[in-house]
Amino acid sequence: MTPSLTGLPFDDIRGLMQSLPDADLDAVEKVRARDRTLTKPAGALGRMEEIVEWLAAWSSKSPPSVTRPLVAIFASAHGVTQRGVSAYPDAVNRAMLENFAAGGAAINQLCVANDIGLKVFDLAIDMPTPDIGSEPAMSEKDCAATIAFGMEAIAGGTDLLCVGEMGIGNTTVAAAIYTALYGGGAEAWVGPGTGVDGAGLKRKAAAVEAAMATHAGHLNDPLEVLRRVGGREIAAIAGAILAARYQRVPVLLDGYVTTAAAAVLHALEPSSIAHCMAAHRSAEPAHGRALERLGLKPLLDLGMRLGEGSGAALAVGVVKAAIGCHVGMATFEQAAVPRAN
């Protein structure tokens, strides 16, 4: 059961971290037992076998199934764009929400391709959060409410959650979160995002540095990092990831920005994202390094850098195929195939 979400202050979120449901090892063992009987050399399906075990562990179901996968896109706007950190104007935010609704975005096509439901959550897209370079993005109350919104958002709707996002400026915000959590300086974490040039990249690094200076002394607590230098979509994604854990729904992380939400949770309690798999390594240079910090190895590496949940949606095809093999293959006995010598 998902705990009550009303008026969740940060301390209650910290409390949630202490009572996370564990992996269902019995379900994993059942998967492994069946896998040993299937007509293939042991381990020959590689990470396809790992996927099935992961689904069983976190859905408590063996064999696991994915019949209602969902891409949940959380969209928000960011005051830090006034620092010239993006190649695109803020007006893209609303236009892309309309594009999602009309079925014209990449994520719409990927959801069609892999038969995935799509929900888009508008987190006050016309009201940018304050510029993180000079003030906190959210109050504690707003941040907690946004986390709670993310928790509610996925209630009762899916057996595989793909978290996605949209928000001009949010790779800068994500870079600020990584810099605050992991150090190493802003330049190590910023990247081209939607496609900024050399000068734009310098503005991104400067914006992150300004955020680090403004919020210095307050960045030891991951939830403070989230509210001060984060954004609403990242807070909501953190909530969705947590709620999925309680509802025994495995999560596919998408790219650079959604991974920042996982990084906040991981910094609070490393085991809190054990039900998450990384779907795709973004072309955003620092994403691979962020995934390494989280101990996650992405399923795909196709050079995409779009957000919207695109990498996660693409990986759903692989996840479904993995289940198909596990459930549909004949056993050595059924097929009368000789075993290894």
Add this chain to the structure above:
Amino acid sequence: MTPSLTGLPFDDIRGLMQSLPDADLDAVEKVRARDRTLTKPAGALGRMEEIVEWLAAWSSKSPPSVTRPLVAIFASAHGVTQRGVSAYPDAVNRAMLENFAAGGAAINQLCVANDIGLKVFDLAIDMPTPDIGSEPAMSEKDCAATIAFGMEAIAGGTDLLCVGEMGIGNTTVAAAIYTALYGGGAEAWVGPGTGVDGAGLKRKAAAVEAAMATHAGHLNDPLEVLRRVGGREIAAIAGAILAARYQRVPVLLDGYVTTAAAAVLHALEPSSIAHCMAAHRSAEPAHGRALERLGLKPLLDLGMRLGEGSGAALAVGVVKAAIGCHVGMATFEQAAVPRAN
């Protein structure tokens, strides 16, 4: 048009290499022109965009489509198994053919998952080729006929060819081909295959070394490499790849064994495999190195090592999704999304 195949001697195959159809650059330019209008930052779909361009180039169709993808499995048996190179007995060959027919193998599930046709070609599965460690696998006539069989096999049947194989012992045969073509010694090219242990791996290396010694002085010609230390499935796959080029059908290579067929063609004429994309990097350790020799970067890297066309079949889902994005996305104009600053 595919040239006449009757009684094709090696010299005619060499002749085919001189008149290969080229990439359709007009179709590629049309893809690029449309891509620039789609509602995403330029390049943000990474290799998904490369896939669409590749399909257009080699199918001469813009936008490209994949409505009849086909997995063609070529199956054969290998006398070299008498040297103890495989963890499985030869009897697995026929049993697996029956498993394919009954729908119980991994490839059957992957074809269902991605809506792919499946054809299995039995290349005298009960009559192993002679042990390559002591004599040639095929006569020139048999090898040429098998290449021609592979060319016929895919006639009139697909718009995306996934080449796959099955044959106990064929990772040893593939290793012999790589060693003959690229040097470096047998140990650099053999691997666990279906799962041989240390002693089995040594027997594989010894078998490849025996083949190199037996056929020394005859391995400068890639077609001689194919007939002497290859196998029927690899010869047929080489034919299928060539025929696909003439029929303007793009090809997805699968793993370690199918790549050996591409390596033979590449050694004859590097441009002859320009219509091939590598679907998946096998867990077989030397596969990545073989792909590098061919200048191919695999789409997927999921640690599979099963053959059967499994990696290629899995990649078909990605290919279809790439087309879906290219064809289905709205343009900036249609969606009234502001462009980059």
